[in-house]
Amino acid sequence: xxxxxxxxxxxxxLTFGGRYIDKASGFFGDGELSVGDIDGFRLEGGLYLxxxxxxxxxxxxxxxxxxxxxxxxxxxxxxxxxxxMNLEAGVEQIDQFNADATLxxxxxxxxxxxxxxxxxxxxxxxxDADGFGFEVQGTKFVDQNLSFNLGxxxxxxxxxxxxxxxxxxxxxxxxxx
Amino acid sequence: xxxxxxxxxxxxxxxxxxxxxxxxxxxxxTADFNDVLSIxxxxxxxxxxxxxxxxxxxxx
Numbered sequence: 001x002x003x004x005x006x007x008x009x010x011x012x013x014l015t016f017g018g019r020y021i022d023k024a025s026g027f028f029g030d031g032e033l034s035v036g037d038i039d040g041f042r043l044e045g046g047l048y049l050x051x052x053x054x055x056x057x058x059x060x061x062x063x064x065x066x067x068x069x070x071x072x073x074x075x076x077x078x079x080x081x082x083x084x085m086n087l088e089a090g091v092e093q094i095d096q097f098n099a100d101a102t103l104x105x106x107x108x109x110x111x112x113x114x115x116x117x118x119x120x121x122x123x124x125x126x127x128d129a130d131g132f133g134f135e136v137q138g139t140k141f142v143d144q145n146l147s148f149n150l151g152x153x154x155x156x157x158x159x160x161x162x163x164x165x166x167x168x169x170x171x172x173x174x175x176x177x
Numbered sequence: 178x179x180x181x182x183x184x185x186x187x188x189x190x191x192x193x194x195x196x197x198x199x200x201x202x203x204x205x206x207t208a209d210f211n212d213v214l215s216i217x218x219x220x221x222x223x224x225x226x227x228x229x230x231x232x233x234x235x236x237x
Contacts, residue, residue, distance in 0.1 A: 004217035009210075015217075153206070160210060169204035175221075176197050 011037025028056075038062055052076040068094040084111050101127035115141040131157030137167055147171045
């Protein structure tokens, strides 16, 4: 179960979601509902191909200005030296403000150890709004519960100026087995 | 008063005995055309991972 609050320049929205995993079959379903200035929902269904890989399909609908569907693949690769990589690839068909685009994205995070990761991702858009986006990011766990992430993003799409952005984040996690 | 103390004791005992896994966080993404501030929280009904088991976290 999850909940969130997103604040955009043009408004804000509360999001509620959850994921159900059938461990016997490996199938999972994910749903998300957004309410506020931007209403919408997102549905996702997928399959654990193994304990280290998933494939999923999704549909996203936000008010009357954004609609998309696509597929994602995720793979964790364990190295012999104890490090590992998380690799992701996706393709998404987007209809935003009546402008169609196909977005192809690949990305990965390299976990240097259990406390540090560095990652990068690239997205390329084809269609009414050609362009691409690129971001680099790093995460540091200062202890078992608290992590910080810092990154930079660069985007350059048709009908908008190229832009460099900053990513700042923090997570705190508590668990008891 | 006794009922309140008893209830708190039961809840405390249940909390100690129950496994849980939860996360809260926030992220700010700046851009000329749209800054986005996200605040989020997750509660996992099943304890699927230890805090540092990134590989499991990535998939679940």
